[in-house]
Amino acid sequence: EIVMTQSPATLSVSLGERATLSCRASQSVSSSLAWYQQKPGQAPRLLIYDTSTRATGIPARFSGSGSGTEFTLAISSLQSEDSAVYYCQQYNNWPPWTFGQGTKVEIK
């Protein structure tokens, strides 16, 4: 099973500043990496798939990069509505598909 490790656990960023979230895989997942946003009491929302492709309706301030074992989600200018937990998920090696433990983004 591929282990996905996200860092940091919590990220505090000021409004309008850049947020950078990391996700590391225990072995290569090629570019088969997705990012989700989850707000309290809500279902996850797909942000990015195939490492860097934004899902339908996702603002351009969200971007993904990386390959192999190291991946990054960047939020270029943090908005208040971006406060949430963010999860990465690999879908290269199964079963199972695996998620990181999440990074909580807070407004400083």
Added chain:
Amino acid sequence: EVQLVESGGGLVKPGRSLRLSCTASGFTFGDYAMSWFRQVPGKGLKWVGFIRSKPYGGTAEYAASVQGRVTISRDDSKSIAYLQMDSLKIEDTAVYYCARRELYSDYWGQGTLVTVSS
């Protein structure tokens, strides 16, 4: 508008069975694989399994943690995916989500809470 609505959750005793439903609308259900995930409140997301669309065999794949106790099925005529859970354990307590697609999931339901307790 794509919508997924889970139902069937609730309180169940250990060892019992439960069937969750995921009713889809807003897209051609039969063209898509459907996935199930679960999340213990306050914890992270776990993949449970998925079922392929009929053109791709309509077969299902499962996480090892639920293999043998869980069956995913689908009724394309009703646009419903099912998650049958047998021999439930306390550690199966979670919010269960259905979602569209089998690799990454682009649309998710709101989830249904399953509580396994005596």
